[in-house]
Amino acid sequence: MHNARRSPHPSRRTVLGVIGALSVAGVAACSAPGPASTSGAADSTPTAVSTSITTAPVTLKLYDGQGLKALDDALIAAFTKKHPNVTITPTYDPDNVTTQNQPRQLASATPPDLIRVISVTSGTKNNLLTNLDAYATAYGWDQIPASQLAQFRAKDGVAGSGSLFAKASGFTMTGLYYNKKLAQQVGMTTPPASVDELTTLMGKAKAAGLTGMVVANKEGGGVFPYQLLLNTAMGPDKVSQWVFNAQGATINNAESVAAATQVDSWNKAGLFPQAINALDANAADALFAANKGLFFPWGNWDAANLDKTMPGQVGFFPMPPATPGGKVAAMSDAATAFGIPSKSQNKDVAAAFLDFLSSDEARQIAVDNGFMPTGLASQPAPTIKPGSVLADVTKAFAAVSADNGQVPFVQNATAGISNQAWTPESQLMLAGKSTPEQFVANVQATYEDELKR
Amino acid sequence: MSTVDGLTAPVDVADEVSTASRRRLARRRGGAGRSSLGSGARWAGWLFALPALVMYAVFELYPIITAVQYSFFDWDGVSVATPAGLDNYTRVFTEPQLLASIIHAFILIIFFTFLPVLLALVVASIVREIRSKALGATARTMMFLPQIIPGAASAIAWTWMYSPNGAVNQLLTALGLESLTRAWLGDFTWALPAVGIIGTWLATGLCTLLLMAGIGKIDASLYEAASLDGANRIQQFRAITLPGLRQEIGVCITITIIAALASFDVVFMSTQGGPGYATQVPGVQVYQLAFTENRIGQSSALAVVLSIIVLAVILPIQRFFREK
Numbered sequence: 001m002h003n004a005r006r007s008p009h010p011s012r013r014t015v016l017g018v019i020g021a022l023s024v025a026g027v028a029a030c031s032a033p034g035p036a037s038t039s040g041a042a043d044s045t046p047t048a049v050s051t052s053i054t055t056a057p058v059t060l061k062l063y064d065g066q067g068l069k070a071l072d073d074a075l076i077a078a079f080t081k082k083h084p085n086v087t088i089t090p091t092y093d094p095d096n097v098t099t100q101n102q103p104r105q106l107a108s109a110t111p112p113d114l115i116r117v118i119s120v121t122s123g124t125k126n127n128l129l130t131n132l133d134a135y136a137t138a139y140g141w142d143q144i145p146a147s148q149l150a151q152f153r154a155k156d157g158v159a160g161s162g163s164l165f166a167k168a169s170g171f172t173m174t175g176l177y178y179n180k181k182l183a184q185q186v187g188m189t190t191p192p193a194s195v196d197e198l199t200t201l202m203g204k205a206k207a208a209g210l211t212g213m214v215v216a217n218k219e220g221g222g223v224f225p226y227q228l229l230l231n232t233a234m235g236p237d238k239v240s241q242w243v244f245n246a247q248g249a250t251i252n253n254a255e256s257v258a259a260a261t262q263v264d265s266w267n268k269a270g271l272f273p274q275a276i277n278a279l280d281a282n283a284a285d286a287l288f289a290a291n292k293g294l295f296f297p298w299g300n301w302d303a304a305n306l307d308k309t310m311p312g313q314v315g316f317f318p319m320p321p322a323t324p325g326g327k328v329a330a331m332s333d334a335a336t337a338f339g340i341p342s343k344s345q346n347k348d349v350a351a352a353f354l355d356f357l358s359s360d361e362a363r364q365i366a367v368d369n370g371f372m373p374t375g376l377a378s379q380p381a382p383t384i385k386p387g388s389v390l391a392d393v394t395k396a397f398a399a400v401s402a403d404n405g406q407v408p409f410v411q412n413a414t415a416g417i418s419n420q421a422w423t424p425e426s427q428l429m430l431a432g433k434s435t436p437e438q439f440v441a442n443v444q445a446t447y448e449d450e451l452k453r
Numbered sequence: 454m455s456t457v458d459g460l461t462a463p464v465d466v467a468d469e470v471s472t473a474s475r476r477r478l479a480r481r482r483g484g485a486g487r488s489s490l491g492s493g494a495r496w497a498g499w500l501f502a503l504p505a506l507v508m509y510a511v512f513e514l515y516p517i518i519t520a521v522q523y524s525f526f527d528w529d530g531v532s533v534a535t536p537a538g539l540d541n542y543t544r545v546f547t548e549p550q551l552l553a554s555i556i557h558a559f560i561l562i563i564f565f566t567f568l569p570v571l572l573a574l575v576v577a578s579i580v581r582e583i584r585s586k587a588l589g590a591t592a593r594t595m596m597f598l599p600q601i602i603p604g605a606a607s608a609i610a611w612t613w614m615y616s617p618n619g620a621v622n623q624l625l626t627a628l629g630l631e632s633l634t635r636a637w638l639g640d641f642t643w644a645l646p647a648v649g650i651i652g653t654w655l656a657t658g659l660c661t662l663l664l665m666a667g668i669g670k671i672d673a674s675l676y677e678a679a680s681l682d683g684a685n686r687i688q689q690f691r692a693i694t695l696p697g698l699r700q701e702i703g704v705c706i707t708i709t710i711i712a713a714l715a716s717f718d719v720v721f722m723s724t725q726g727g728p729g730y731a732t733q734v735p736g737v738q739v740y741q742l743a744f745t746e747n748r749i750g751q752s753s754a755l756a757v758v759l760s761i762i763v764l765a766v767i768l769p770i771q772r773f774f775r776e777k
Contacts, residue, residue: 033523033534033749100744107531122747126532218639218727275617277728278639283616416746419725420550427728431641450746 044342045131045163051138053352059087060346060353061112063105065095068116068169068336071369075169078365079356086349088114099415111341113350117166119415120154121245123339124165130340132164135351141167144358147406148374150240152337160244167354168334169362170371171406173397174228175318175330177296177306177389179288182210183315186294191317193324195229195262198295202271205294212271214293216284220411220423222263222276222430224297224331227410228319229259231329236407239329243408245451251410252444260429260436267430277427299331300397303390304370316392318400329405332397333412335371372397414450421446517760524754529747541754551755554726554733555762557645558714561734564649565656565713570705572653573660574698578690580661581668593665600658608722611651612638615723638724644731651719656712660705667701668694703774707767714763735759 064072069092076088091112093101102118105111106128123129136142141149141164148168155162176198178191186204202212215222231239233255242249266272273279273287288296289309297319306314318328338357340350356362360380363373367382370390384391400406411418421443428434434442499506524541528534545551576596583589599607614620615637622634637647671693679689717736720726726733726741735755742752 033519033526033528103529103531103747122529122531128531219725275636275639278615278617278636414746416741416748419741419745423725424727424729427639431728433641433729 044127044129045133046347047134049134049138049351050348051135051352051355053083053086053349055085057085057087058346058349059089060114060350062088062090062114062338063102063112064090064092064116064336065098066092067095068092071169071335071366071371074365074369075357075362078361079353082356083349083352088353106341109343111343113340113344113346114338114353115341117152117337117339120152120159120165120337120339121157124154125157128342129165130342130344130347132167132340132351132354135354136164139351139355141355141358143376144374145377145401145404147236147401147404151333151406151408152339158244158246160240160246166334166337166339167357168337168374169357170335170366170369170374171332171397172299172301172335173330173332173372173393173400174224174297174299175316175393175396176213176228177288177298177302178315178317179291179294179296179310180313180315182208182291182294191315192320194320194326195322197324198320199266199271202266202294203269206269206271211273211287211293212295213266214284214288214296215272215276216279216281217276217423217427217430218278218280218283220418220426221279221281221284221297222426223411223422225266225319226259226263226426227331227407228297229262230256230410231331231405231407232319232321232326233259236329236405239407239410242447243410243413245413250444251447252440256440257436260439264429264436264439268432272430276430300370300372300390300393303388303393307388307390312387314389316389316396318396318405327403327405328396328400329403329407330396330400331409332372332400332406333408335366335369367394377401413447416450417443417447420450520753520756522753523749524757526750528749530743530749531747534750537750541751542758544751545755545758550730550733551735551738553730554735554738555759557732558716558734558736558759560645561649561652561713561716562710564646565652565716566706566709568653569656569660569709570702572657573664573705574694574702576657576661577664577668577698578686578694580665581694593662596661597658599655600662604655604718605722607655608651608719611654612723615647639728641728641731644724644728648720648723648732651723652713652716655719656709660709663701663705664698667698671697699774703770706770706774710766710770711763714766715759 062072062076069090072090072092076090080086080088098116099118102116103122106115106123107126111128117123117129120129132141148171149164150160152166152168153160153162153164176191178188182205183201185208186201188201192198192201205212213225215225227239230251234251234253238249239251242251267276273284273293279287284296284298285302285305287293289306303316318330321328338354340347340354344350358373358375358379360375360382363375363379364382366373367384367390372394373379373382382394384394411422425434425439425442429436429439523534525537525539526534527537527540576592580589580592583592602610616622617634617636617639621637625631625634635643638644640647675693675697676689679693684692715736716734717740720732720734721737721740724732726737736759739752739756739759742748742755746752
């Protein structure tokens with residue numbers, strides 16, 4: 001029976017050889033992957049735009065992440081109520097999958113009419129996104145505070161200024177949550193006015209057996225306090241330019257090292273939780289909710305949750321400046337930045353939806369869903385339940401907006417920088433395996449390496 | 454002992470079936486008219502294989518070929534690709550983090566292969582001795598359970614057990630070994646072994662099952678004769694069990710080494726490669742390069758290198774365990 005093995009079958013080596021030969025042939029025969037050339041430039045910059053939309057039935061497709069479903073659904077309902085002839089069909093992907101699927105959605109032959117814009121520069125590089133300048137002029141979006149739109153502008157492949165390519169449905173906001181009861185315990189009556197004051201309060205918390213600042217770094221949460229300090233140390237403009245990949249931008253400088261050194265010294269002083277590199281965001285939430293931590297650097301997305309689990313017990317303030325009375329800043333980007341793909345057939349209607357995003361009605365919807373409203377400073381403020389932590393967050397956002405301190409997240413500077421540099425390098429620093437100098441130098445090296453390719 | 458041929462058994466069976474059916478087919482055809490249909494019969498065999506061949510070509514060969522093709526380009530997955538020559542391959546071997554991830558994969562072999570095979574040998578020999586059928590079946594089921602649970606799910610469960618207040622540290626504290634407790638997955642020294650233990654837990658069941666099946670095939674009279682000759686358990690293990698299981702051990706080692714070198718789910722769900730770069734492995738790197746960084750060419754190059762490494766490790770092992 002074993003002779004069967006000797007029957008005339010190709011040996012493994014032959015099979016491998018054939019596969020190898022096929023692969024080489026495949027490489028030689030096929031042309032480069034991807035489209036033959038960049039196309040779609042023809043209609044990516046419309047000039048004849050209309051602000052009065054059709055009354056004929058029209059269906060728009062919308063693409064966003066699952067986490068934004070509640071907000072988007074409410075916005076769609078309100079918009080389609082105003083324009084009954086418009087139907088908007090949303091598609092939501094799990095949030096961690098949107099990064100992977102959005103470029104494919106955007107590049108498809110029949111893209112959605114409204115799409116979550118993750119990277120303005122990669123969308124403009126291939127002429128896949130509609131230039132919204134004509135709509136901005138027609139609708140008067142130019143009146144909106146500059147820092148609300150700067151993130152969605154791009155020119156020559158660099159974001160931050162130039163033509164407009166997206167508009168936000170609302171904004172995120174970051175800063176420091178604090179436990180009101182524990183604050184009282186350490187004698188904090190008003191939010192700290194300077195970083196030194198903050199450090200003193202954290203020291204008192206530690207002396208009382210508490211965690212000064214709840215930082216979880218398994219997923220890179222340690223970058224939060226660093227950037228909150230960096231925003232004011234380096235100034236919002238310079239940090240934004242770095243995130244937008246402006247020519248020659250660097251974070252390998254004295255201000256950045258100072259911010260990292262501050263975080264490092266807080267960690268070495270035992271003001272952060274033990275086992276910081278093993279804690280994830282859920283563990284941090286649990287630690288804070290257990291009344292064991294005084295401060296918690298995090299964002300608006302946790303406000304609704306904190307209002308539910310610790311009603312009336314949590315406050316929020318922006319990271320204090322280095323010296324009392326200085327300007328405040330915060331990481332704050334779009335809930336969703338909606339853009340219109342170049343290949344959309346319903347640009348006027350899609351633009352009307354973008355305009356609706358800064359209407360009074362939409363602003364109230366944004367706040368109801370825990371986001372900061374976009375629009376003019378002169379518009380009436382949305383109503384928020386007084387005493388809720390969201391009211392504090394919105395107040396902090398207004399302060400940051402007034403100081404023109406909205407800064408994009410440093411993790412979004414390049415596609416790979418969060419995974420390849422911020423998270424691992426912050427873990428190395430907070431484990432005492434690298435210095436603040438090495439931390440910023442290594443991140444900068446990865447940044448330059450990725451942009452060079 | 455020639456019947457104990459676990460490793461090649463599936464191949465043999467397939468060969469025998471196909472040869473037999475071909476012969477049968479030829480015979481039947483021959484009865485109908487050998488001269489006119491002789492050459493048709495040869496092609497009929499390929500016709501039967503066609504569905505499988507098409508699936509193999511579309512879902513195995515084509516992706517392999519395109520991956521090799523992509524690896525010579527700098528491509529973001531959307532726009533025009535630019536030829537990159539061998540740059541992507543040069544980076545695999547010059548970028549310290551990519552190289553380190555390959556080394557981590559080899560360290561994982563200790564946990565994914567050596568430990569499970571050793572444990573499985575011990576367990577299988579003990580279970581062989583269990584006279585009670587019900588007890589033996591229970592033991593088999595218990596050992597195989599981890600294999601049923603998806604790797605991603607067990608990684609999440611282990612993440613909780615490894616957490617600072619998790620089961621592992623609770624157990625150590627209860628045993629009075631409080632000094633050993635640590636945040637296992639957040640510890641630069643211990644994260645990789647901790648991830649490896651998850652792999653040990655996953656692979657031991659499969660190896661045990663395979664080895665128990667192999668032991669079942671060993672002639673019981675051999676053990677009887679050996680014990681009459683006065684051989685003790687360890688001598689019996691070395692002289693009968695081990696040689697008898699040669700092929701099964703080969704299968705275990707092959708499967709688990711591939712699992713170690715190409716590991717993805719366990720690492721991705723438990724540490725994502727952290728802390729720092731301590732548990733980064735090629736499987737996770739391939740994913741991150743392709744899907745979060747949109748560097749399809751670099752990702753494909755690493756994937757091709759990984760495949761070649763796996764083949765280079767597996768082929769000699771296959772040969773070793775096949776030799777008599």
